[in-house]
Amino acid sequence: QKEVEQNSGPLSVPEGAIASLNCTYSDRGSQSFFWYRQYSGKSPELIMSIYSNGDKEDGRFTAQLNKASQYVSLLIRDSQPSDSATYLCAVNDPNFGNEKLTFGTGTRLTIIP
Amino acid sequence: DTAVSQTPKYLVTQMGNDKSIKCEQNLGHDTMYWYKQDSKKFLKIMFSYNNKELIINETVPNRFSPKSPDKAHLNLHINSLELGDSAVYFCASSVSGTSGGGKFFGPGTRLTVL
Numbered sequence: 001q002k003e004v005e006q007n008s009g010p011l012s013v014p015e016g017a018i019a020s021l022n023c024t025y026s027d028r029g030s031q032s033f034f035w036y037r038q039y040s041g042k043s044p045e046l047i048m049s050i051y052s053n054g055d056k057e058d059g060r061f062t063a064q065l066n067k068a069s070q071y072v073s074l075l076i077r078d079s080q081p082s083d084s085a086t087y088l089c090a091v092n093d094p095n096f097g098n099e100k101l102t103f104g105t106g107t108r109l110t111i112i113p
Numbered sequence: 114d115t116a117v118s119q120t121p122k123y124l125v126t127q128m129g130n131d132k133s134i135k136c137e138q139n140l141g142h143d144t145m146y147w148y149k150q151d152s153k154k155f156l157k158i159m160f161s162y163n164n165k166e167l168i169i170n171e172t173v174p175n176r177f178s179p180k181s182p183d184k185a186h187l188n189l190h191i192n193s194l195e196l197g198d199s200a201v202y203f204c205a206s207s208v209s210g211t212s213g214g215g216k217f218f219g220p221g222t223r224l225t226v227l
Contacts, residue, residue: 034215043203043218044156086154096161099144099209100169101216103156 004091006104014112019076021107023089026070032092033065033072034101039085048074079111116140117219119204125225126194133190134222136204144168145187146216147179148203156203162187163209191224199226 003026013019021035032051036044050056050063050072062075072091076083086106093100117138126132138145146169147159161169162181176192187204201223205216 038154043221044216046215046217049215088156096169097209098207099161099163100158105153105155 004089004102004104006087006089006107008105009108010110011107012110012112013079015079015081017079019079019083019109019111021074021076021087021089021109023072023074023091023104024070025072025089025091025102027091027094027102028067028070029094030091031094032098033063034090035061035063035072035074036088036090036103037085038088038106044088076109081111081113084109084111117204117206117217119202119219119222121222122220123223123225125227127227128194128196130194131190131192132194132224133188134202134204134224136187136189136219138185138204138206138217138219140206140217142206142208142217143184144207144209145181145184146205146207147187147189148205148218150201150203150221152200160187160189194224194226196226199224 005024035048037047038044048063050065056063060077064073086108088106089104090101092098119136144163146161150156159173160179165181178190181187201221203221204219207216
């Protein structure tokens with residue numbers, strides 16, 4: 001069974017610090033990796049996608065991918081209270097291209113002012 | 114200007130009833146999905162349609178029947194509702210192919226079965 005594992009948290013980070021969120025996945029054939037942010041009572045919102053090993057930066061967000069270790073992470077620099085949310089890692093099922101994503105259970109992040 | 118819209122936002126009903134949820138996207142995407150998020154926040158795909166054709170049908174009871182009249186709409190009909198069907202149902206859309214994958218989610222429909 002394909003799995004995506006995340007630490008459920010809660011993860012508490014002081015405002016202005018770096019928040020580090022981690023995700024591991026079981027299917028070595030997966031090629032596409034996504035991070036979603038979900039505020040309480042709202043729908044998931046795509047914030048990052050990464051397809052190649054290494055780092056990908058977008059503003060205060062950096063996604064890191066290591067396919068050999070089957071590990072993907074999200075770093076949030078200069079954390080703001082508005083970053084407090086649940087972060088969902090999603091990984092594609094290679095049998096379905098990018099049409100089928102398996103989601104982790106999410107890490108709840110709290111930024112402490 | 115809502116990209117993916119769902120109706121209704123809340124649905125409270127009795128066990129055994131039949132209900133429908135509607136979804137529309139105006140992003141021009143060719144693939145639409147239904148996801149279920151349970152009380153533990155686990156988000157799981159139920160169905161996927163590409164250009165009105167069913168391409169993913171997860172292990173979902175036959176009581177759930179999706180219908181896609183065109184590629185901008187994907188509805189979900191649920192027969193004989195059970196207590197365990199209580200969850201938030203999200204519609205989503207995306208562009209198919211290797212450049213796609215990023216799903217745009219609707220606001221969700223919170224279904225409560227009493």
